[in-house]
Amino acid sequence: MRQLVLRKWHRRIGITLAFFIVLQAGSGLVLVIEDKFFEKEERAEGHRHRHEHEVQGDENSWVAALHHGTYPLGIHLVYRSLLALGIMVMAVSGSLIFFSMKRSK
Numbered sequence: 333m334r335q336l337v338l339r340k341w342h343r344r345i346g347i348t349l350a351f352f353i354v355l356q357a358g359s360g361l362v363l364v365i366e367d368k369f370f371e372k373e374e375r376a377e378g379h380r381h382r383h384e385h386e387v388q389g390d391e392n393s394w395v396a397a398l399h400h401g402t403y404p405l406g407i408h409l410v411y412r413s414l415l416a417l418g419i420m421v422m423a424v425s426g427s428l429i430f431f432s433m434k435r436s437k
């Protein structure tokens with residue numbers, strides 16, 4: 333594949349994925365900050381841990397729903413799978429562009 337075509341698709345996929353990556357990372361950050369600094373209940377010393385898949389904070393929060401994927405009909409599986417696939421495509425295409433540039437020098 334020619335480098336110009338690869339770069340064009342890399343940019344298009346990247347700008348599309350950027351929106352969803354910011355949503356996922358931003359909602360996770362909000363949940364961590366909310367959990368760490370605005371705890372509504374005291375935790376016993378080392379006896380109470382949340383499971384990774386358990387919704388943190390207010391379970392009705394749209395931020396928690398967005399981050400943890402509490403969507404109907406398994407939409408969160410499609411969303412997360414597409415996001416993971418897109419990130420892998422970006423990593424591979426970015427590597428191909430990098431090695432193509434190194435080879436041409």
